[in-house]
Amino acid sequence: MKSRSEEGLLQRVAALLAEPRHADNPLREALEALYLQHRDQREQLERLVNISDRYQALAREAQQVTQKRYERSLRRQQKLSRISDGYQALICERNQTLHEEAHHDALTALPNRRLIDEHLARLDRDKRGYTLALLDIDHFKQINDAHGHDVGDALLVAITQTMRESLRDYDLCGRWGGEEFLLMLGDTPLEEASRVVERMRARLARVQVFMAGQPLSVTLSAGLSERREGESHLDTLKRADQALLRAKRDGRDRSRLASH
Numbered sequence: 001m002k003s004r005s006e007e008g009l010l011q012r013v014a015a016l017l018a019e020p021r022h023a024d025n026p027l028r029e030a031l032e033a034l035y036l037q038h039r040d041q042r043e044q045l046e047r048l049v050n051i052s053d054r055y056q057a058l059a060r061e062a063q064q065v066t067q068k069r070y071e072r073s074l075r076r077q078q079k080l081s082r083i084s085d086g087y088q089a090l091i092c093e094r095n096q097t098l099h100e101e102a103h104h105d106a107l108t109a110l111p112n113r114r115l116i117d118e119h120l121a122r123l124d125r126d127k128r129g130y131t132l133a134l135l136d137i138d139h140f141k142q143i144n145d146a147h148g149h150d151v152g153d154a155l156l157v158a159i160t161q162t163m164r165e166s167l168r169d170y171d172l173c174g175r176w177g178g179e180e181f182l183l184m185l186g187d188t189p190l191e192e193a194s195r196v197v198e199r200m201r202a203r204l205a206r207v208q209v210f211m212a213g214q215p216l217s218v219t220l221s222a223g224l225s226e227r228r229e230g231e232s233h234l235d236t237l238k239r240a241d242q243a244l245l246r247a248k249r250d251g252r253d254r255s256r257l258a259s260h
C-alpha cells in the first residue's frame with residue numbers, strides 16, 4: 001500500500017516537525033496540518049482496502065457455498081431422475097407383463113379368448129376377408145383319463161408349439177377352449193385355408209410325447225368357414241363350429257368346410 005519513498009518522506013516530515021529548532025518556523029503549522037491530513041487519508045484508505053478485501057473474501061466464500069449447494073442439489077436431482085427412470089421402466093415392464101398375461105393363455109402362451117375377440121373385432125372393422133378354423137383334439141379326455149392331466153398338459157404344449165411353427169406370419173392362432181383352438185387366417189379364401197389346415201393337421205398328428213417310453217399322439221378335427229360379405233365374426237364362428245361338429249360326427253381326424 002505505502003510505497004517506500006512515501007514512507008521515507010513521511011518519516012522525514014515527522015522528524016522535521018519533531019525538531020525543537022523548527023518550532024517557530026512559519027511553515028511548521030501548515031506542514032503539520034498537511035502531514036496529519038495525509039496520515040488520516042492514508043488510514044482511511046487502508047480501512048477501505050481492508051473492508052473491500054474482507055468483502056471479496058466473503059463473496060468468494062458465499063459463491064463457493066452456493067456452488068457446492070447447487071452441485072449437491074444437482075446430484076440429488078440426477079439420482080432422483082435415475083430412480084424415477086428405473087421406476088418407470090419397471091412399471092412399463094409390469095404393464096407389458098400384465099398385458100401379456102391378460103391376453104395369453106398361461107399353459108400354452110397362445111392368445112386367449114380376450115385377444116382372439118379383439119383380433120376378430122379388428123378383422124370385422126377392417127372389412128377384410130378371412131377364414132376361421134376351429135380345431136379340436138380328438139378323444140382328449142381319454143388321454144387325460146389314461147395318463148393323467150400332466151401328460152395331457154404336455155401334449156397340449158407340444159401341439160401348440162407345432163401349431164405356432166406351422167402358421168404363416170400373418171395368421172393368428174388362439175386357445176379357444178380346453179382342447180380347442182381357433183385359427184384366424186386373414187385374406188385367405190376357404191380352399192386355401194383348407195390346405196393350410198390340412199398341412200397343419202398332418203404335422204400335428206406326428207407330434208408325440210413319451211409316457212413311460214411309449215409315444216403318445218393325437219389327431220385333430222377341424223371346422224372351417226369363410227366370412228360372408230357383411231357377416232359378423234360371431235356368425236362366421238357359428239358356421240365353423242357346425243362344420244367342426246360334422247367332422248366329429250363323420251369320424252374325427254378330418255376337416256369339414258362350411259358352405260360359403
Ligand SMILES: Nc1nc2c(ncn2[C@@H]2O[C@H](COP(=O)(O)OP(=O)(O)OP(=O)(O)O)[C@@H](O)[C@H]2O)c(=O)[nH]1
Pocket residue numbers: 107136137138139140141142144148149150151152153156177178179248252
Ligand atoms: N390336461 C388338460 N386337459 C384339459 C385342459 N383343458 C381341457 N382339458 C380336458 O379336455 C377334455 C375334453 O373332453 P371332451 O370335451 O369330452 O372331448 P374329447 O374327449 O376330446 O372328445 P371329442 O372332442 O369328442 O373328440 C376334458 O377331459 C378336459 O378336462 C387342459 O388345459 N389340460
